[in-house]
Amino acid sequence: MLSSVLIANRGEIARRVIRGCRALSVRAVAVYSEADAGWPHVRDADQAVSIGGAPARESYLNVDRILAAARETGAQAVHPGYGFLSENWRFAKACEEAGLVFIGPPWRVIQQMGDKVEARRRMQAAGVPVVPGSEGALASLEAAVALADRIGYPVMLKAAAGGGGIGMVRVPDAAALPAAWASAERRSQAAFGSGALFVERYLAEARHVEVQVFGDSRGEVVHLHERECSIQRRHQKLIEESPAPALEPGVKAKLVAAAVAGARAVGYVNAGTMEFIVRGSEFYFLEMNTRLQVEHPVTEEVTGVDLVQVQLRVASGEPLPWRQDEIVQRGAAIECRIYAEDPAKNFMPSPGTISRLMLPEGPGVRLEIGVAEGVQVSVHYDPLLAKLVTRGATREEALARMQAALDGFVVEGIRTVIPFHRRVLESAAFRAGRVHTQMVEQGAFNA
Amino acid sequence: MPEDVKAHITGVVFQITSKAGDKVAAGDPVIVLESMKMEIPVEAPRAGVVREIRVAEGQTVQDGDTVAVLD
Numbered sequence: 011m012l013s014s015v016l017i018a019n020r021g022e023i024a025r026r027v028i029r030g031c032r033a034l035s036v037r038a039v040a041v042y043s044e045a046d047a048g049w050p051h052v053r054d055a056d057q058a059v060s061i062g063g064a065p066a067r068e069s070y071l072n073v074d075r076i077l078a079a080a081r082e083t084g085a086q087a088v089h090p091g092y093g094f095l096s097e098n099w100r101f102a103k104a105c106e107e108a109g110l111v112f113i114g115p116p117w118r119v120i121q122q123m124g125d126k127v128e129a130r131r132r133m134q135a136a137g138v139p140v141v142p143g144s145e146g147a148l149a150s151l152e153a154a155v156a157l158a159d160r161i162g163y164p165v166m167l168k169a170a171a172g173g174g175g176i177g178m179v180r181v182p183d184a185a186a187l188p189a190a191w192a193s194a195e196r197r198s199q200a201a202f203g204s205g206a207l208f209v210e211r212y213l214a215e216a217r218h219v220e221v222q223v224f225g226d227s228r229g230e231v232v233h234l235h236e237r238e239c240s241i242q243r244r245h246q247k248l249i250e251e252s253p254a255p256a257l258e259p260g261v262k263a264k265l266v267a268a269a270v271a272g273a274r275a276v277g278y279v280n281a282g283t284m285e286f287i288v289r290g291s292e293f294y295f296l297e298m299n300t301r302l303q304v305e306h307p308v309t310e311e312v313t314g315v316d317l318v319q320v321q322l323r324v325a326s327g328e329p330l331p332w333r334q335d336e337i338v339q340r341g342a343a344i345e346c347r348i349y350a351e352d353p354a355k356n357f358m359p360s361p362g363t364i365s366r367l368m369l370p371e372g373p374g375v376r377l378e379i380g381v382a383e384g385v386q387v388s389v390h391y392d393p394l395l396a397k398l399v400t401r402g403a404t405r406e407e408a409l410a411r412m413q414a415a416l417d418g419f420v421v422e423g424i425r426t427v428i429p430f431h432r433r434v435l436e437s438a439a440f441r442a443g444r445v446h447t448q449m450v451e452q453g454a455f456n457a
Numbered sequence: 458m459p460e461d462v463k464a465h466i467t468g469v470v471f472q473i474t475s476k477a478g479d480k481v482a483a484g485d486p487v488i489v490l491e492s493m494k495m496e497i498p499v500e501a502p503r504a505g506v507v508r509e510i511r512v513a514e515g516q517t518v519q520d521g522d523t524v525a526v527l528d
Contacts, residue, residue: 358495
């Protein structure tokens with residue numbers, strides 16, 4: 011087993027990884043920016059190293075400073091969390107070259123799955139259905155027009171080098187394509203240094219369902235069932251749950267089989283997520299997240315598995331601790347992401363000081379929280395403050411516990427999305443499991 | 458009559474998209490703020506000419522701060 015791990019992250023996920031380290035008697039080293047000096051993740055760790063200024067590029071994205079901190083503290087391994095450097099193959103490679111274990115897949119796998127065109131190609135070769143679209147990056151606007159005519163509108167223009175919704179443009183019809191092409195090309199060039207674009211059919215009112223996978227260095231790959239993540243704003247998730255309610259019969263079995271086949275085909279090691287778009291009985295590969303997912307607690311609550319501990323074990327060279335048939339999905343779990351955003355103002359960020367904090371508790375309630383009363387929620391980072399997770403023997407029980415927990419969660423001094431979550435949980439469509447990724451933008455849960 | 462263009466959110470000035478002397482229409486972005494990984498334009502409240510920009514790139518501004526003045 012590894013003896014020490016540096017956590018190259020902050021907030022709730024840094025605390026979550028520190029807890030996993032503690033359980034296995036692994037020394038946990040935190041890093042922090044100037045803005046985070048008094049934050050809980052710094053206090054939780056066995057040792058903490060200041061790595062630079064508040065802007066992320068000076069600290070949590072600063073590879074040299076993070077590697078130096080690992081050297082100074084004698085850390086053997088680096089856990090990247092999610093966001094920041096977690097899907098940056100150059101960082102994973104730099105860790106390897108510095109003699110550090112990167113807790114995640116090999117850097118070549120991160121590189122392949124980060125190239126969206128390459129990922130599509132590899133999944134297709136593995137027999138995983140991909141959204142109908144271009145085989146590779148398109149040479150010109152004319153090529154895009156010809157292809158869009160063939161697959162049918164609406165289509166989605168996407169950056170080949172991209173991710174996170176950047177450079178993604180929905181095109182309703184042929185007339186809108188030239189302007190959309192120019193805009194997506196410009197944004198992709200600015201964000202990723204490449205204007206290469208590809209086209210996919212746009213599936214309106216579809217669901218986002220993903221499968222947790224786990225591989226070890228012996229080539230074994232298992233799945234840990236699915237998560238439903240359709241409640242989103244700006245292509246980012248707000249609510250996740252497992253099992254996915256109201257899937258058509260047979261879809262789940264096909265999804266998990268495709269996820270395992272895809273992960274095996276790329277030689278996947280450690281925790282990862284295969285994301286799919288689902289409409290009725292159709293499903294297609296969207297992308298693979300080559301890291302621990304924000305919403306991993308939902309899977310932990312229904313399987314009883316501690317994913318972070320298994321990440322540490324697999325990174326130490328141990329085999330997976332379970333066979334596929336030993337991973338059973340029991341009951342139901344749901345997660346509400348508590349963001350510092352104002353749902354009444356179209357989810358605008360709401361930085362500031364938390365003047366009062368009251369936390370929910372009760373049976374089946376789990377809280378992953380990065381903040382404390384009195385901390386200043388900075389403009390420099392992601393607005394995720396906490397993840398509130400409840401489980402129950404049934405979905406109804408998990409939802410009822412979530413409603414009670416939301417009522418007991420008080421954050422003052424800044425706005426949060428708690429009122430939005432209350433409305434979602436009261437909505438008839440959500441309660442029936444009738445969800446799709448455009449519901450929030452369509453105003454389905456407006457006050 | 459001069460009119461202040463005010464930030465409606467706390468953030469860091471990401472980009473200055475206009476300069477003194479520029480003609481702007483109502484709703485045109487005058488500067489762009491970055492807050493919590495989002496880019497948020499601060500728009501001209503009405504048509505006019507930019508008299509002055511009061512912030513610099515990288516500067517932190519608070520909700521309600523004046524970032525520019527229109528003539």
